[in-house]
Amino acid sequence: MAARIIDDLRTPCLVCIKSIAEANASAMLGRAAQLGCALRPHVKTNKTLEASAIATGGSKRRIAVSTMAEAHFFAAGGFDDILYAVPITRDKVADALKLRSTHEFHVMVDSQEGFRELAAAVSANCAGNSSASPPLDVFVRVDCGYGREGVCPFDAASVDLVRAIASSAGLRFGGLYTHGGHSYDASDAQAVRRIGEAERDSVAALAGALRSAGLPPPIVGVGSTPTCSLPPADLDGVDEMHPGNFIYYDMMQARIGACGTGDMALRVLTRVLGHYPSRGMMLVDLGWTGVSSQGSEHGYGSFVDFPGLRCAKLKQECGEVVAVHGAPPIDFAAHPLGSILMFAPYHACAATQQHTHVHAIANDRRTIVGTWEICKGW
Amino acid sequence: MAARIIDDLRTPCLVCIKSIAEANASAMLGRAAQLGCALRPHVKTNKTLEASAIATGGSKRRIAVSTMAEAHFFAAGGFDDILYAVPITRDKVADALKLRSTHEFHVMVDSQEGFRELAAAVSANCAGNSSASPPLDVFVRVDCGYGREGVCPFDAASVDLVRAIASSAGLRFGGLYTHGGHSYDASDAQAVRRIGEAERDSVAALAGALRSAGLPPPIVGVGSTPTCSLPPADLDGVDEMHPGNFIYYDMMQARIGACGTGDMALRVLTRVLGHYPSRGMMLVDLGWTGVSSQGSEHGYGSFVDFPGLRCAKLKQECGEVVAVHGAPPIDFAAHPLGSILMFAPYHACAATQQHTHVHAIANDRRTIVGTWEICKGW
Numbered sequence: 001m002a003a004r005i006i007d008d009l010r011t012p013c014l015v016c017i018k019s020i021a022e023a024n025a026s027a028m029l030g031r032a033a034q035l036g037c038a039l040r041p042h043v044k045t046n047k048t049l050e051a052s053a054i055a056t057g058g059s060k061r062r063i064a065v066s067t068m069a070e071a072h073f074f075a076a077g078g079f080d081d082i083l084y085a086v087p088i089t090r091d092k093v094a095d096a097l098k099l100r101s102t103h104e105f106h107v108m109v110d111s112q113e114g115f116r117e118l119a120a121a122v123s124a125n126c127a128g129n130s131s132a133s134p135p136l137d138v139f140v141r142v143d144c145g146y147g148r149e150g151v152c153p154f155d156a157a158s159v160d161l162v163r164a165i166a167s168s169a170g171l172r173f174g175g176l177y178t179h180g181g182h183s184y185d186a187s188d189a190q191a192v193r194r195i196g197e198a199e200r201d202s203v204a205a206l207a208g209a210l211r212s213a214g215l216p217p218p219i220v221g222v223g224s225t226p227t228c229s230l231p232p233a234d235l236d237g238v239d240e241m242h243p244g245n246f247i248y249y250d251m252m253q254a255r256i257g258a259c260g261t262g263d264m265a266l267r268v269l270t271r272v273l274g275h276y277p278s279r280g281m282m283l284v285d286l287g288w289t290g291v292s293s294q295g296s297e298h299g300y301g302s303f304v305d306f307p308g309l310r311c312a313k314l315k316q317e318c319g320e321v322v323a324v325h326g327a328p329p330i331d332f333a334a335h336p337l338g339s340i341l342m343f344a345p346y347h348a349c350a351a352t353q354q355h356t357h358v359h360a361i362a363n364d365r366r367t368i369v370g371t372w373e374i375c376k377g378w
Numbered sequence: 379m380a381a382r383i384i385d386d387l388r389t390p391c392l393v394c395i396k397s398i399a400e401a402n403a404s405a406m407l408g409r410a411a412q413l414g415c416a417l418r419p420h421v422k423t424n425k426t427l428e429a430s431a432i433a434t435g436g437s438k439r440r441i442a443v444s445t446m447a448e449a450h451f452f453a454a455g456g457f458d459d460i461l462y463a464v465p466i467t468r469d470k471v472a473d474a475l476k477l478r479s480t481h482e483f484h485v486m487v488d489s490q491e492g493f494r495e496l497a498a499a500v501s502a503n504c505a506g507n508s509s510a511s512p513p514l515d516v517f518v519r520v521d522c523g524y525g526r527e528g529v530c531p532f533d534a535a536s537v538d539l540v541r542a543i544a545s546s547a548g549l550r551f552g553g554l555y556t557h558g559g560h561s562y563d564a565s566d567a568q569a570v571r572r573i574g575e576a577e578r579d580s581v582a583a584l585a586g587a588l589r590s591a592g593l594p595p596p597i598v599g600v601g602s603t604p605t606c607s608l609p610p611a612d613l614d615g616v617d618e619m620h621p622g623n624f625i626y627y628d629m630m631q632a633r634i635g636a637c638g639t640g641d642m643a644l645r646v647l648t649r650v651l652g653h654y655p656s657r658g659m660m661l662v663d664l665g666w667t668g669v670s671s672q673g674s675e676h677g678y679g680s681f682v683d684f685p686g687l688r689c690a691k692l693k694q695e696c697g698e699v700v701a702v703h704g705a706p707p708i709d710f711a712a713h714p715l716g717s718i719l720m721f722a723p724y725h726a727c728a729a730t731q732q733h734t735h736v737h738a739i740a741n742d743r744r745t746i747v748g749t750w751e752i753c754k755g756w
Contacts, residue, residue, distance in 0.1 A: 089716040
């Protein structure tokens with residue numbers, strides 16, 4: 001049977017240039033090793049067993065997830081040492097205990113209130129259960145200046161929270177976790193590095209206070225893709241970093257300077273539906289359903305192979321392609337009706353969410369070497 | 379077994395207040411009847427057999443779709459008279475002919491170039507096939523001033539295109555179709571009505587020219603949800619209208635004035651994950667994965683039951699909820715950790731795309747009366 005090629009695919013669809021994802025994983029694993037820490041890839045970007053296996057260097061150990069659906073999907077898919085990296089609520093505790101009974105599965109809190117809910121739910125769940133699960137490791141989320149969730153690293157109440165976890169039946173203190181999400185708003189590499197330093201320094205400060213209190217954190221983790229791609233000079237005191245986007249990278253990361261455009265592994269394939277020379281426009285079957293509406297102010301992404309083209313507007317199932325300002329008019333003959341264009345999304349995580357599968361392609365950018373299921377739901 | 383209630387659902391998830399969707403369908407069917415035309419609901423908004431059955435008044439006949447996946451899904455689900463309302467390309471012709479062999483299935487073109495591709499593909503597909511399908515009805519898309527796709531209604535070339543279709547083996551002229559998508563940018567009801575008049579007048583003009591040429595259009599269709607909700611005084615010469623969003627409506631339509639907020643049938647359910655009084659903020663498990671990032675400048679939608687709350691920012695799996703400017707601070711005690719909030723999305727079509735199912739709920743806003751599959755893919 002002939003190898004499947006991209007021309008066989010219904011468009012729009014998601015493809016991943018496998019060798020680029022592999023190179024991105026190698027580079028990040030190497031960077032972590034050089035900085036003396038482990039890599040815990042956040043798999044919410046790709047949500048596939050295959051790309052996540054690549055991100056772990058093949059070990060399938062030590063990942064972060066953002067939904068219980070991902071937790072179950074990866075646990076069933078042979079992964080282990082899984083951190084649910086969102087503050088947990090009572091409705092998810094039964095799932096967590098079930099996962100913990102078969103896997104190294106960890107959860108997260110960032111307040112006394114959240115801890116009490118968790119402890120009460122664990123207690124209620126274990127009450128009628130004679131075969132107790134191993135204790136649930138609980139990470140504490142630390143705010144490093146992002147200002148969304150997380151405890152203050154310099155507050156004595158944060159030490160009290162860890163003490164409460166450590167002395168609670170059925171729970172165990174798992175470590176500290178921070179995420180400098182404001183690195184996505186950084187204007188240059190220097191600003192990203194300062195945020196990486198803030199990630200490191202905030203968890204290191206709380207870790208020091210915890211050691212003084214006899215509560216040493218088993219694991220201290222930091223990271224966002226920008227801060228892990230443009231890291232501080234050292235990550236002393238940090239055990240692991242947990243970027244996610246790096247496996248694919250995208251136009252947003254390229255704008256921040258966290259990658260080059262050659263590091264972008266993801267594409268959405270789209271076909272030309274119509275030529276409108278009088279409007280200087282081509283219609284393509286790429287809508288926000290296929291790539292998301294994120295990055296509209298930057299053309300939603302880039303036709304990397306045709307830098308003279310840009311997406312002016314996306315509707316539900318169609319996009320308007322025009323010439324970049326200052327570039328020559330569209331060469332319609334070069335893009336016949338039905339021909340395929342490759343579009344690198346502005347935000348790889350958002351484009352992935354729009355699809356159920358991603359096709360891995362070879363370096364010829366044509367041969368399909370695998371079709372990977374994307375975890376859906378919550 | 380006790381009835382399932384919304385508290386049993388993992389969040390975020392999509393729910394539809396069934397009686398509101400039914401009332402929206404009744405109102406639109408009534409409006410169409412009053413204007414002397416049929417309703418061909420565009421099902422791309424809801425992508426479910428159940429909501430689309432409601433939209434057709436139970437007939438399951440006469441719908442528009444925007445993807446081949448929808449075409450197959452609805453054909454297999456008992457629907458018929460299905461119009462693929464996007465200019466077709468060669469790669470989809472085999473699917474179209476297959477659907478045509480069992481269903482009233484129609485396609486669309488908007489150029490001589492597109493027609494030639496279609497005719498050649500039909501010819502190639504039928505060459506080796508002795509049991510010929512019935513002829514494929516081809517609609518011609520008309521531009522009514524939206525300026526995206528569609529032929530010019532006043533151009534003699536548009537008549538030539540219809541003549542070419544009508545005289546092509548295996549094809550049949552199906553009718554005219556226009557969509558005033560610029561009604562979404564209209565500033566008030568008067569502006570919407572003017573666009574509705576432009577929809578009507580553009581297809582009526584081309585229909586007149588076609589009748590003079592001996593090529594009367596079997597069906598003349600117009601419509602977008604704004605122009606069908608705030609229609610012109612008459613739709614003389616129009617056979618059917620094809621809005622889609624009306625089955626759910628949303629905050630975008632309410633802003634345009636096409637519906638009231640009480641007509642919004644769709645909600646995303648989200649749970650409170652954290653309280654941050656010092657930041658005046660609650661964290662919820664609603665990210666752009668759950669509702670899309672559309673309408674960010676309008677808070678992504680509305681907590682209709684709590685008008686003092688708004689979404690300040692959505693990340694992948696979390697949202698920041700703050701008090702509306704000028705409103706009292708958040709009453710955290712009223713929203714305990716794990717409690718559910720109902721969020722009406724800014725754009726119902728975009729929120730639907732983020733999910734695999736929608737749960738229909740009763741008027742108590744609590745009891746689940748059905749779980750409807752959302753068609754995925756292309």
